Amino acid sequence: MRTAILASNAAITEHVKWNAPSFCYGGTDRVTFRLHPEARLQLIFHRGATTRDDTAGFVFDDPSGLMKWLAPDRAVVDLPSLDAVADHQQQVVLLVNRWVVA
Template sequence: MNTKTRHISAADTTEAVDALLISLTHPMKTEIQLIRVAILDADPSIKEGVKWNAPSFRTHEYFATTNLREKAGIGVILHLGAKVRNLEPGGVKVEDPTGMLKWLAPDRASIKFTSTQDFKAKEPAFIALIRSWIKHV
C-alpha cells in the first residue's frame, strides 16, 4: 500500500471539516459527528478532509464521504477514490454479515443511518466494514 499522503490542500484537513460542520445546518448533525469519530477511530491511517462539500475520509486516497443529502437519515458512501481501478470480477469483496451495504456499483456502496440509536446499534459492524474497506484503497 502506498502510504504517501498526496492530499495537502487546505480542504484536506480536520480544520476544514470542523469549519464545515460549524456552518452546517443539518437535522442529523449529531449523527454526522458520531460517524466522523467512528471512522477516524477505526484505523490510525485514516485522515479527514472536505471533498464533494461533505466530510470525507482517506488513507492515501479518499474512500468514504458522508451523504448529507440522504433522505430520512444520513448516509456514508464507500468508494475507492476518484480514479477508475481494475477490480476482480464481482467488484470489491468485503464481509458484510449484517447486510448493511447497499451496492451502487462494483466499487461503491452506501450505508444509511436513520437515528443515533440506529447508528449505535450498527456501530461495531460499521467499524468492521471500514477496516475491511480500507484494505482495498
C-alpha cells in the same frame, strides 16, 4: 460516527470533499458521508474519486448486511435514525477498516 472511525485506525485521515467529511487511506478517498438527504446518515464506500476499470476481480464481503451495492465497487450504508447510528456504529467502523485496505 466520525470520531469512532478516526479513533479506530491511525492510518485513516479525514478532509472535506464534495462538501462532506471524507475518510482517506493512503491519500485516497475511500468512505464519504452523504449529507443529503437530511435526517439520516449515509456513508458511501468507494475506491476513489473516479470510476475504476479494474472492478472485475474486486470482492468485498459484508457480513453485517448493511451495505447496498450501487456498482461492483461502490456501496452505501444508510442509517435512517440516531438509534440506527448507535446500534450499528461498531459494525460500520469495522466495515470502514476492512474497506480501506480492500
